[in-house]
Amino acid sequence: MTASFTSPLAEAMSEDLLARFLRYVRIDTQSRPDRERSPSTPGQLDLSRLLVEELHELGIADAELDEHGYVYATLPATVADAPTIGLIAHVDTSADAPGTGVAPLVHRAYDGGVIGLPREGTRLDPAVMPRLADMVGHDLVTSSGDTLLGADDKAGVAAIMAAVRHLATHPELPRPTLRIAFTPDEEIGHGATLFDIPRFGARCAYTVDGSRRGELQDESFSAIEVRVHVKGVGIHPGYATGKMVSALRVAAQMVAELPSDRLTPETASGREGFIHPTLFSGTAERAEVRWIVRDFDEGLLQSHVELLREVTDRVAGRHPGAEVEFEAIRQYRNMRAYLEDDPDVVTAAEEAIRAEGIEPLRAPIRGGTDGSRLSEMGLPTPNIFDGGYEYHSVREFASLQDMAASAAVIVRLAEAWTRR
Ligand SMILES: [Zn+2]
Structure with missing residues (x-):
């Protein structure tokens, strides 16, 4: 019927x-x-x-x-x-x-x-x-x-x-x-x-x-996109001892050190926001990670961006040879x-x-x-x-x-x- x-x-x-x-x-x-x-x-x-x-x-x-x-x-x-x-x-x-x-x-x-x-x-x-x-x-x-x-x-x-x-x-x-x-x-x-x-x-x-x-x-969410650009030091891997700084490895550590049991689209619901990687690309020399950061509350949104910035800085601090650029772009409110x-x-x-x-x-x-x-x-x-x-x-x-x-x-x- x-x-x-x-x-x-x-x-x-x-x-x-x-x-x-x-x-x-x-x-x-x-x-x-x-x-x-x-x-x-x-x-x-x-x-x-x-x-x-x-x-x-x-x-x-x-x-x-x-x-x-x-x-x-x-x-x-x-x-x-x-x-x-x-x-x-x-x-x-x-x-x-x-x-x-x-x-x-x-x-x-x-x-x-x-x-x-x-x-x-x-x-x-x-x-x-x-x-x-x-x-x-x-x-x-x-x-x-x-x-x-x-x-x-x-x-x-x-x-x-x-x-x-x-x-x-x-x-x-x-x-x-x-x-x-x-x-x-x-x-x-x-x-x-x-x-x-x-x-x-x-x-x-x-x-x-x-x-x-x-x-x-x-x-709706308030929304910011973050783009992290990593410049490493590329060199023939066979002769890289003590010289290479792999941009991809640095970028991967940034992704790995963010929470995965909260603040992710997979775990958040209702009024909770998240930090979500949307793109990961690069080589030993250069890498880029893009994130979308979302929350209903502007203050919480800013705190998620801060968390992302802290993790980025912490990982960058362990790799002094890498140049890291952090770019936050407002998308909507x-x-x-x-x-x-x-x-x-x-x-x-x-x-x-x-x-x-x-x-x-x-x-x-x-x-x-x-x-x-x-x-x-x-x-x-x-x-x-x-x-x-x-x-x-x-x-x-x-x-x-x-x-x-x-x-x-x-x-x-x-x-x-x-x-x-
Ligand atoms: Zn639509």
Whole structure:
């Protein structure tokens, strides 16, 4: 039996939403770290151009792709005197799992058992993916098993597009002016970098980039990347006695001397932060280690960076021949402080989620979103769910019922802002 939708509104949008989603995930939009231009990969522009075309087809004449790969568009208001509200999703997908050749599969009315995918022996097993237990009767979308699905964040893109289509074809529904943006390179931390906030001109915005039905996130990690560069003394290993200083060995000691039983992604949960090596490379002569440091609390974040600095200095002190450089780069800040100053933004989203018959789930994001940096840059931007799960893996899946609930929440959010 197929599970019911959260509302007739959600159901009415669902088939358009599914068709869009299946279209978008087939386009390879994986972003690439260490980008040389925006967007980092040309595939993102293929999806962005398609979105501009589809927005034009919906009668949104000003939809436009800018020179950095951002799509901006306006759906005009149907009521006077309401503030302009933004909707944002990112077109790129993560580089953590293969993203080329996504072949989506629709599993209608999920029966609660193991889903075996045709490629690479990938299985979606409710015994190890407990979220699946909530999905009995849902129409699920998966990849074929050898790639990610790209629900992060094409479920958000499709939910926004379906909601915009519904609103555009129902001018009798009350709505403020909606500004829409589709951003590139979110997964490599650059979604907000070239975002044109003055041009966007919204009072606040919502990223549609959460996961589970009901999620509303107004708190993210604060984030710093640390890069440690080690210059050693390279020499023929056969004649190296007393002379060689291996940069790789020095770097390895730094990694080894940090705690592994706490402050790691593998051991931390809830509100705990971590220090996580993301890159280790080099030769005897030169080595580099990159770390991401995360916490919800700015003071604790700084103390983790200090710990990393102490270990780096201690190891460097044992190898006087090595030159060590420590570089800390701010990535984004916890958005909560900015959103607390403007409580209407979160309250309107809570109202919209409840209007769809869903209880809002308020948990902090153990990560960042475009909204983390946009909030800091002056555009308050919490995050709402999009109905995708198991992000950044070949087991990624999306629930049509939950994606449709997300689209319905967007329609209700538009209405909620006409009452403010
Ligand atoms: Zn995302």
